[in-house]
Amino acid sequence: MLLADLFQETSLALTSNKVRSSLTVLGIVIGIASVIAMISIGQGAQKTIESNIQALGSNLLVVTPGSTQGSVRSVVSSGRGSATTLTEADAEAITALELAKSVAPELSGRHQIIARGTNTNTSVIGTTVDYQSVRKINMAEGSFLSDQNNKARTKVAVLGPTTRDDLFGEGASVIGQKIRINKIDFTIIGVTESRGGTGFFNQDDVIFIPLSTAQQFISGSDYVSNIDVEANDQTSMTALQQQITVLLLARHQIKDAAQADFTVVNQADIASAASETTQTFTLLLGAIGGISLLVGGIGIMNMMLTTVTERTREIGLRKAIGAKPREIRIQFLTEAVMLTFLGGLIGTLIGWLASMAIGRFGSLTTDVSLNSILLAFGVSAAIGIIFGYYPASRASRLNPIEALRYE
């Protein structure tokens, strides 16, 4: 049988019972569409989280006080954040390391901010000039904190765009305006560009002030909440992480690394932990879609078995006029694969439209990747072969005499 004939015979067979064929295809359409839409939600979430982590800065290591690296993670250690073990001197010592490109200590806390009768609660970060390069901050207007600000302990502030909007209204010009933090007046010298992120990851709802000012007027101590370190490049990150650990252990006079009163977190670790979560999430969503795909596949098998029974005499005739068992098998297998392939095509289209609609009208970010489309097509073709094989081989094994006599 020529290939062109095979396709012609198959389409004739499928169009001779349009209602049944389309209902069977519908099962596959729903399966594939739900797989595509579900995976797009999962991958959208993954992409959002990854871009948020990327927005933190590149080649970033964060040194935090307290330890999470006990023998068992769940063991209560000296609470991170509340511990006060890192100092500005530690940050300066890290600056001396060759692999460290720039170092920015941070002292952060949440405070009530008052400005011209309005007020908001946001995080106030005391830091140095290097913070701008470590965290890749661009200015929308004005300038970032300078070395001079830190040396002189000036009372100046740089606002994130969200904070600016909350205090002064959207897009207001605020350079030179005063805000009050902890009953102390600060003059606004700049507003950062938006860096995106929502919820936990909102990096725009923040106020930056000089570290020295924060230590003297707000916390009243020399400690810092964490130290951000930018490595020279991607490859030196692990080595730098090691060096910082050794350096700080020595500075804090700790012999056993397990007893460390600080933690060095690699940005890649954060990213991989986050993407692990979203991958599980994606897998779960995909599995839900997969179940409907399986049901669709069983629908195909059901229809093909019915078809083989119904067309028993036709199969007998085909054999009588010279069709070989292999040709009969290929013919019925092609019918099944054609159905699932058609279902895969329509399903991909609908799934793609659905995920666009979810992304547009829902609150979820979606992302249809080429991989998920290829996967859907591969799976639908595979379903055609797997669920079509049994009916097709049953057809091919029919005895022509009995098939011709079949009533």
Next chain:
Amino acid sequence: MIIEANNITKTYQIGDQVVPVLKGISFAIAPGEFVAITGPSGSGKSTLMHILGALDSLTSGSYSLDGQDISKLSEDELADIRMNKIGFVFQSFNLLPRTSVLRNVMLPLIYAKVPRAERARGVAEALKSADMPEDRWDHRSNELSGGQMQRVAIARALVNNPKLIMADEPTGNLDSKTGDIVLKAFQTLNQRDGRTIVLITHERYVAEHASRIIELRDGMIVRDSLNNNNLHKPLLR
């Protein structure tokens, strides 16, 4: 000889019982003969037809078709024999439903891998030989009358130019008037075109249309005679 059957036997195993259906059948059919194989039901004529038509294997004896011994061939080789040497006409027509006359007749050519461009001519010739009116060629098979369906089936049997046409009760589903027309069509194919035809029937009247009648009873040939009524009868057209 087109057909040479030599002491063919066929037994079926039903449970523990061995049931002999054909008990030693020998005969030969020359090219251009029109032979009716007849007998009451249970005489083994259908089984014999299946063996002659390369649809079934025989238990013992030998059978050669067109000079080729086909008693030991594989399933695929038998399919090739059926495709190239035999054209079947069945009692219930067995046309593909909702499919055009042309497509139905073309079906054997599809399995024979005849190039697409060469098919139309063969199909048209076959339909003309079977006296199928040309204005019906594009109709679907289920829009035809019984007589027309059987003529389409005859055209399908002719299309790959077989050595042998096997008709199994071809008038069984037709009224006597259309049955006569179909039988006349077989006579025409035999006398005008020199086709070799084997017709299986249990009706004496139908068998009378052939030029030779082989009668079976209980799996054996009880009579093999020329039908003098029909032997040199000029054909009325």
